[in-house]
Amino acid sequence: MSSKPLIVRNLTKSFKRKTIIDDLSFELDKGKIYGFLGPNGAGKTTTIRMLVSLLHADKGDIIVNGYDLKKDRSNALARIGAVVENPEMYNLMSGMENLRHFARMHKPKISQERIDELVEFVELKGAINDKVKTYSLGMKQRLGIAQALLHKPNVLILDEPTNGLDPKGIRQLRAYLRTLAKDEEVTVLVSTHLLSETEMMCDEVLIIQDGKFVKQFSVGEESSDKTVKALFRATSNEELIPVLEEFGTVEQDHKYIVLSGIQQEQIPTIIATASERGVLLYEVILKDTLEDQFLELTGGESA
Amino acid sequence: MNSLITNELIKTWYRNRVKMFLIVMTALYLIIAFSLRFFMNENAIPTAGSFLITSQTIINGTFLLFYGVIITTSSITSEFHKGTIKQLAIRPISRVKILASKLISGFIALLALMVLYNIVIYLVSVLLFDASNAPENLLVTALTACLYKIPVYLFYLALSVIIGTLFKSTIIAVVLFFVIDSVGGMVTGLITMLEWNASYFIYPNLMLESYSDNTLINDPNMQGLFGAGESLTFSLMIILVYSLVLGAIGFFRFQRQDIA
Ligand SMILES: Nc1ncnc2c1ncn2[C@@H]1O[C@H](COP(=O)(O)OP(=O)(O)O)[C@@H](O)[C@H]1O
Ligand SMILES: [Mg+2]
Numbered sequence: 001m002s003s004k005p006l007i008v009r010n011l012t013k014s015f016k017r018k019t020i021i022d023d024l025s026f027e028l029d030k031g032k033i034y035g036f037l038g039p040n041g042a043g044k045t046t047t048i049r050m051l052v053s054l055l056h057a058d059k060g061d062i063i064v065n066g067y068d069l070k071k072d073r074s075n076a077l078a079r080i081g082a083v084v085e086n087p088e089m090y091n092l093m094s095g096m097e098n099l100r101h102f103a104r105m106h107k108p109k110i111s112q113e114r115i116d117e118l119v120e121f122v123e124l125k126g127a128i129n130d131k132v133k134t135y136s137l138g139m140k141q142r143l144g145i146a147q148a149l150l151h152k153p154n155v156l157i158l159d160e161p162t163n164g165l166d167p168k169g170i171r172q173l174r175a176y177l178r179t180l181a182k183d184e185e186v187t188v189l190v191s192t193h194l195l196s197e198t199e200m201m202c203d204e205v206l207i208i209q210d211g212k213f214v215k216q217f218s219v220g221e222e223s224s225d226k227t228v229k230a231l232f233r234a235t236s237n238e239e240l241i242p243v244l245e246e247f248g249t250v251e252q253d254h255k256y257i258v259l260s261g262i263q264q265e266q267i268p269t270i271i272a273t274a275s276e277r278g279v280l281l282y283e284v285i286l287k288d289t290l291e292d293q294f295l296e297l298t299g300g301e302s303a
Numbered sequence: 304m305n306s307l308i309t310n311e312l313i314k315t316w317y318r319n320r321v322k323m324f325l326i327v328m329t330a331l332y333l334i335i336a337f338s339l340r341f342f343m344n345e346n347a348i349p350t351a352g353s354f355l356i357t358s359q360t361i362i363n364g365t366f367l368l369f370y371g372v373i374i375t376t377s378s379i380t381s382e383f384h385k386g387t388i389k390q391l392a393i394r395p396i397s398r399v400k401i402l403a404s405k406l407i408s409g410f411i412a413l414l415a416l417m418v419l420y421n422i423v424i425y426l427v428s429v430l431l432f433d434a435s436n437a438p439e440n441l442l443v444t445a446l447t448a449c450l451y452k453i454p455v456y457l458f459y460l461a462l463s464v465i466i467g468t469l470f471k472s473t474i475i476a477v478v479l480f481f482v483i484d485s486v487g488g489m490v491t492g493l494i495t496m497l498e499w500n501a502s503y504f505i506y507p508n509l510m511l512e513s514y515s516d517n518t519l520i521n522d523p524n525m526q527g528l529f530g531a532g533e534s535l536t537f538s539l540m541i542i543l544v545y546s547l548v549l550g551a552i553g554f555f556r557f558q559r560q561d562i563a
Pocket of ligand 2: 044160
């Protein structure tokens with residue numbers, strides 16, 4: 001089927017008359033990693049719960065590889081693998097017993113080779129026969145990814161998978177997701193409230209806030225032709241202003257002159273022009289507008 | 304479905320510490336049996352028949368039933384408490400099948416325990432105690448007493464399903480079990496005293512032994528006084544209707560609920 005791996009249309013959900021997800025629509029392409037970005041309480045987990053049929057949507061459609069989740073639940077779910085919030089496992093059983101347990105829930109039968117292959121992939125070979133209660137959070141997270149991939153899903157959904165992971169764990173996760181997207185053409189949707197993570201991990205970013213779609217863009221694209229903002233401090237700020245006005249919009253705060261609407265590549269020219277006019281610069285600070293936008297959207301909450 | 308039941312039985316083995324239950328129950332039973340046989344006053348030692356039926360009443364009617372309620376309820380509630388229910392509910396398997404696999408595996412576990420313990424009970428009774436002038440064939444008695452308990456198990460497991468899905472609490476199931484078990488007789492008595500018809504109330508209908516013409520099984524001293532007394536078919540129908548209604552509510556709730 002040539003349909004997109006995941007299409008979400010007009011998804012709406014209320015709890016006690018409060019609309020939590022509000023007419024949310026988006027589409028995902030094959031083999032890409034999507035950052036599902038929004039501040040805490042934006043509705044990421046609620047959306048994901050609906051994608052995997054834990055919650056029933058009030059309105060809207062979820063279509064997985066052409067299968068409508070409402071009408072064709074098992075065909076749709078057979079193409080999704082997910083870890084929703086924490087990777088909860090059966091603590092009294094070993095990692096291998098957990099994987100076999102979840103493998104038994106799929107048809108056609110999942111082979112022991114497939115299980116072993118995934119254990120290898122998430123680097124749990126040494127601990128796979130230990131009880132899960134002895135696992136660190138990172139190991140549980142990796143076991144969670146392995147169980148989500150047992151049935152070779154087309155779409156992998158991870159809900160804030162980096163919560164509680166150390167930098168090494170995050171790097172590892174990033175590497176797994178890259179491999180999956182590249183080699184197996186799995187579409188990955190990773191939710192997070194940290195912009196920096198999506199920039200590190202993802203091909204595309206999908207921002208939601210208050211349950212509403214805000215923006216979707218590709219990470220590379222955004223950085224090549226996006227406009228940036230720069231802060232300047234010079235020997236004489238008053239003399240610098242007319243120079244900067246030739247390049248973009250100027251605002252002044254207590255210490256810096258803020259120039260916006262410029263391309264990153266223009267900055268050397270701006271510095272050269274200023275010194276030609278006899279204005280020397282102490283400081284130039286480049287501001288990422290993506291970060292700014294996100295901070296604005298999210299009311300300043302970031303890490 | 305088979306693989307789902309396999310999963311549930313494996314989880315039950317770990318979760319409900321079945322190994323521990325087997326060891327403790329068997330050891331206790333053997334200790335009590337041997338003490339009765341060897342440390343009691345010679346003419347107070349029970350006959351094989353009365354030891355058999357007392358053992359069955361206590362073990363089948365209380366311990367196994369109680370453990371079966373815990374197994375079935377906790378197979379539902381513990382998934383919710385630990386959050387693993389999410390991992391089950393996102394599989395391409397209907398929720399009805401998931402819940403059915405829990406109910407069926409609870410029933411299988413309970414029946415397996417019943418078979419195991421009743422073999423032990425029968426052997427201990429005939430080997431340790433005097434079976435020479437038993438009023439009934441003891442093997443037939445043992446088997447019949449088991450059969451009378453199976454519909455009762457069905458009812459209590461249906462009750463476990465509804466408690467597990469509605470209240471998500473094993474404690475409530477345990478409490479309800481004791482309430483039905485102890486207050487049931489009183490309520491039946493009260494209803495009868497008020498000259499209402501108690502025969503549609505579930506409790507007297509659970510006393511299926513009162514329909515037996517086996518003198519060991521149908522012993523008023525053992526079974527209490529409150530058999531429904533209508534007929535075996537009537538009581539079985541009542542049990543079936545109660546079980547179906549309770550089960551249906553549980554399944555409906557599980558099917559519709561949002562999993563947080
Ligand atoms: N079961 C529920 N009942 C009522 N409100 C809920 C429920 N689940 C989530 N919410 C609310 O929905 C909003 C979105 O929550 P969530 O999807 O968990 O956000 P995120 O994962 O983006 O942090 C929050 O305001 C939360 O309080
Ligand atoms: Mg969340």
